[in-house]
Amino acid sequence: EEAQRLAAFEARVGEGEFVEAKDWMPDHYRKTLVRQISQHAHSEIVGMLPEGNWVTRAPTLKRKAILMAKIQDEGGHGLYLYSAAETLGTSRDQMLEALHSGKAKYSSIFNYPTLNWADIGVIGWLVDGAAIMNQVPLCRCSYAPYARAMIRICREESFHQRQGYESLLVMMQKGTPEQKALVQDAVNRWWWPSLMMFGPHDKDSPNSEQSMRWGIKRISNDDLRQKFVDATIPQAEVLGVTVPDPDLKWNAEREHYDFGAIDWDEFWRVVGGDGPCNRERLATRVKAWDDGAWVREAALAHARKQATKAAA
Numbered sequence: 001e002e003a004q005r006l007a008a009f010e011a012r013v014g015e016g017e018f019v020e021a022k023d024w025m026p027d028h029y030r031k032t033l034v035r036q037i038s039q040h041a042h043s044e045i046v047g048m049l050p051e052g053n054w055v056t057r058a059p060t061l062k063r064k065a066i067l068m069a070k071i072q073d074e075g076g077h078g079l080y081l082y083s084a085a086e087t088l089g090t091s092r093d094q095m096l097e098a099l100h101s102g103k104a105k106y107s108s109i110f111n112y113p114t115l116n117w118a119d120i121g122v123i124g125w126l127v128d129g130a131a132i133m134n135q136v137p138l139c140r141c142s143y144a145p146y147a148r149a150m151i152r153i154c155r156e157e158s159f160h161q162r163q164g165y166e167s168l169l170v171m172m173q174k175g176t177p178e179q180k181a182l183v184q185d186a187v188n189r190w191w192w193p194s195l196m197m198f199g200p201h202d203k204d205s206p207n208s209e210q211s212m213r214w215g216i217k218r219i220s221n222d223d224l225r226q227k228f229v230d231a232t233i234p235q236a237e238v239l240g241v242t243v244p245d246p247d248l249k250w251n252a253e254r255e256h257y258d259f260g261a262i263d264w265d266e267f268w269r270v271v272g273g274d275g276p277c278n279r280e281r282l283a284t285r286v287k288a289w290d291d292g293a294w295v296r297e298a299a300l301a302h303a304r305k306q307a308t309k310a311a312a
């Protein structure tokens, strides 16, 4: 009977039907989604930290207001995503415990430091750009609560990408030579980590085959990475910056850019917890959780009081 259910599920998903929270689903499908959605939520929340580093030093009031709005959006994305994961039967406390104990992953990209103001523009342009490339196909993910959350998230990411690009354009077109050099320096540092956001090569990606079959992932890691390079290089040309890859070249036959080899040792080191800022990022999140304990306790005490009042 289990085999029959599985076959029916796979047939449904294969035809492009969506799965809702109350529908039957294979255990491994549920686990895969909790893993991916919770990692995604953690990435949004940890991703607030590198940008938060520049809120007090944004160059103008306008840039500061934009940056604060962007960081708040990211907090919101984390919340929609934790809610989507909760529909699969895992509590937010369990997910946060997994993050705080170092068991859960979050995107490698947020373990790099933001060293100058141009890093904020480059995060918008490259990091949000890569995020959109990866996340637009997730709006068609077979698990409907995740797909629905992704629609709004993608709209906001698209605004984030544009504001980043626009702020870099201003620096490149109206900036001093020093400001232009800051942009190039930021691009040099963020280019390769941005390409790593898409995950390992397809042949080294243990989860891809199953996730593609179940319609969780619609486009492979390598295909998305190629799409990102193809879309981004013309934008770099308009900006007037170069990417730090001597092997980058338009391939007229493939009609795609060829690009150099990614340093996978660095990728796995960062994913494994040993990147430039992993310890700092996790410590910041754990401290925020501990510092917030009194708020959670007060909210629970208030809820209990209201409940007793209502019962009386």
Ligand code: FAQ
Residues within 6 Å of the ligand: 035, 036, 039, 040, 041, 043, 044, 047, 048, 074, 105, 106, 107, 108, 109, 123, 127, 128, 131, 134, 135, 196, 197, 198, 199, 200, 204, 205, 206, 207, 208, 211, 217, 221, 271
């Ligand atoms: N970092 O078999 P696969 C954002 C892990 S955007 C760390 O290919 P899968 C917006 C992977 O989890 C960033 N770990 O895995 C923003 C797996 O380990 P596991 C977040 C990585 O799941 C912008 C192992 O390697 N976006 O936050 C990475 O099929 C600016 C093998 O890999 C999402 O999470 C990595 N880069 O494909 C916020 C999108 N890559 O779990 C603030 C949703 C791979 O088996 C500022 N997620 N790993 O122990 C996905 O699309 C997928 O999960 C992939 C990985 C494509 C990330």
